[in-house]
Amino acid sequence: MTTNETIVVVGGGVSGLTTGVVLLEAGLPVRLVAEEIPGRTSLAAGAMWGPYLVEPWAKVREWSLASLDVFRQLAEVGGAGVRMVSGVEAARHPVETPPWSELLPDFQQADSSELPDDFVSGHRFTVPFVDMPVYLDHLRRRFSDLGGAVEQRVVHSLDEFADAAAVVNCAGMGAVGLAEDSTLRPIRGQHVVVENPGITEFFSEDTGLSPDLVCIYPHGDTVVLGGTAIDGDGDLSDDVAAAKSIIERCAAVEPRLADARVIEHRVGIRPTRSEVRVESGRCKGGVPVIHNYGHGGAGVTLSWGCAREVARLITSRLR
Numbered sequence: 001m002t003t004n005e006t007i008v009v010v011g012g013g014v015s016g017l018t019t020g021v022v023l024l025e026a027g028l029p030v031r032l033v034a035e036e037i038p039g040r041t042s043l044a045a046g047a048m049w050g051p052y053l054v055e056p057w058a059k060v061r062e063w064s065l066a067s068l069d070v071f072r073q074l075a076e077v078g079g080a081g082v083r084m085v086s087g088v089e090a091a092r093h094p095v096e097t098p099p100w101s102e103l104l105p106d107f108q109q110a111d112s113s114e115l116p117d118d119f120v121s122g123h124r125f126t127v128p129f130v131d132m133p134v135y136l137d138h139l140r141r142r143f144s145d146l147g148g149a150v151e152q153r154v155v156h157s158l159d160e161f162a163d164a165a166a167v168v169n170c171a172g173m174g175a176v177g178l179a180e181d182s183t184l185r186p187i188r189g190q191h192v193v194v195e196n197p198g199i200t201e202f203f204s205e206d207t208g209l210s211p212d213l214v215c216i217y218p219h220g221d222t223v224v225l226g227g228t229a230i231d232g233d234g235d236l237s238d239d240v241a242a243a244k245s246i247i248e249r250c251a252a253v254e255p256r257l258a259d260a261r262v263i264e265h266r267v268g269i270r271p272t273r274s275e276v277r278v279e280s281g282r283c284k285g286g287v288p289v290i291h292n293y294g295h296g297g298a299g300v301t302l303s304w305g306c307a308r309e310v311a312r313l314i315t316s317r318l319r
C-alpha cells in the first residue's frame with residue numbers, strides 16, 4: 001500500500017467502519033482515522049432497521065434495502081450481533097402505512113388483541129435488530145482482517161490528508177467542523193439496557209415528533225429500552241430522570257420490565273440534517289472528498305447502502 005493510493009476514512013462509527021469494509025472488499029487500501037472507535041453514537045443505537053425521518057426517500061429506499069439484504073444474511077450466518085425479530089409498532093392515534101412497508105414481506109396490520117391498552121392502531125412486521133457493541137466489534141475485526149489500518153486521533157481538517165487518493169468524511173456530528181456544515185444539528189437520544197426478563201418480540205410506539213419515545217428491543221440476554229429524541233441537544237451525559245421515565249414508560253407497556261436489572265445507560269447524538277449527505281467534492285488541496293454523514297436516527301439502517309454509494313463515487317473518481 002503506498003500513501004498516495006490510500007483512501008482515508010475519517011470516522012469510526014457504523015458509517016466509517018462499514019465504508020472501510022466495503023472499500024477494502026473492493027480491493028482499495030484504507031486507513032481509518034477517528035477519535036473514538038467505535039463512535040459513541042453508533043454504540044448507543046437500538047438498533048432496529050427502519051428508515052425513519054430521513055430523506056430523500058428515493059435514495060433512502062435504495063440504501064435501506066441494500067442494508068436490509070446484508071443484515072438478513074448476517075442474521076442467518078450468526079455471530080455478528082444481528083437477528084431478525086418480529087413485533088408490533090403501535091400508536092395511540094390512527095396511523096398511515098409507512099412507505100417502507102413494501103420492503104417487508106410480512107408487514108401487516110396488527111390485530112387489536114396485540115395492542116396494549118390505550119393504543120388504537122399498529123403494524124406487525126419482522127426486521128433486523130442489531131446489538132451494536134457486538135456488531136461494531138464484528139465490523140472492526142472484519143476491517144482489520146481485510147488489511148485496513150487504524151489510527152486513533154482527532155482530525156482538525158480534511159486537508160490534513162494531502163497524500164491520500166481520496167478522503168471519506170464519515171465524522172457524524174464532527175462534520176459540523178470538518179465540512180463546515182452548519183445545517184447539521186444534534187438530536188440527543190438515551191437508552192437503558194436491562195437484563196431480559198423473557199421478551200422475544202420488539203415493541204415500539206409511533207410517537208411522531210415527541211421527545212419521549214417508547215421502544216423495547218430484545219437482544220437475547222438483554223433488552224434495550226428507549227428512549228428520547230431531544231432536538232438541538234448535543235449533551236452526552238446520562239440523564240438519571242430521563243432513564244427512570246424510560247423504564248416507567250416501557251413497563252407500562254410490558255410490566256415484566258418494571259424490576260428488570262439495569263445493566264447500562266447509553267447516550268448518543270443523532271447527526272441530523274434535512275437530507276443525508278452522500279456526495280463528492282474536493283479538499284482545498286484538490287484531494288477528492290466523499291461525504292457520508294447526516295444519517296439522523298437511521299445510520300445503521302442506511303449504513304451498507306451509503307457505503308456502497310461511496311465506493312461507487314470513489315471508483316468513478318479514480319478510474
Ligand SMILES: Cc1cc2nc3c(=O)[nH]c(=O)nc-3n(C[C@H](O)[C@H](O)[C@H](O)COP(=O)(O)OP(=O)(O)OC[C@H]3O[C@@H](n4cnc5c(N)ncnc54)[C@H](O)[C@@H]3O)c2cc1C
Pocket residue numbers: 010011012013014015016033034035036037038039040041042043044045046047048049050153154155156170171172173174175178188189190191227267268269270271292293294295296297298299300301302
Ligand atoms: C439513542 C439512539 C438510538 C438510535 N437508534 C437507531 C436505530 O434503531 N436504527 C438506526 O438505523 N439508527 C439508530 N440511531 C442512529 C444511529 O446511531 C446514527 O445515525 C449512526 O450511529 C451515525 O453513525 P456515524 O458513523 O455516521 O456517526 P458516529 O457514530 O457519531 O461516528 C462518528 C465518528 O467520527 C469520529 N469523529 C468525529 N469528528 C472527528 C474528528 N474531528 N476527528 C476524528 N474523529 C472524528 C468520531 O470519533 C466517531 O468515530 C440511533 C441513535 C441514537 C442516539
